[in-house]
Amino acid sequence: MMMNKNIELYGVKVVARPKIKAEKNLNLSGGSGKQIVKSETKLVLRTHRAC
Numbered sequence: 001m002m003m004n005k006n007i008e009l010y011g012v013k014v015v016a017r018p019k020i021k022a023e024k025n026l027n028l029s030g031g032s033g034k035q036i037v038k039s040e041t042k043l044v045l046r047t048h049r050a051c
Helices: 002-008 030-047
Strands: none
């Protein structure tokens, strides 16, 4: 790939990563789901802060 050769010019080693298929379902129940909602809410509020 062209991008890999460009990265290697800067001394960064290219590592093969496994392909992870994206899931269309997002389970927001439980502790981890609560944390996702909390962090995304903070991000939105920070981005759209009232002046």
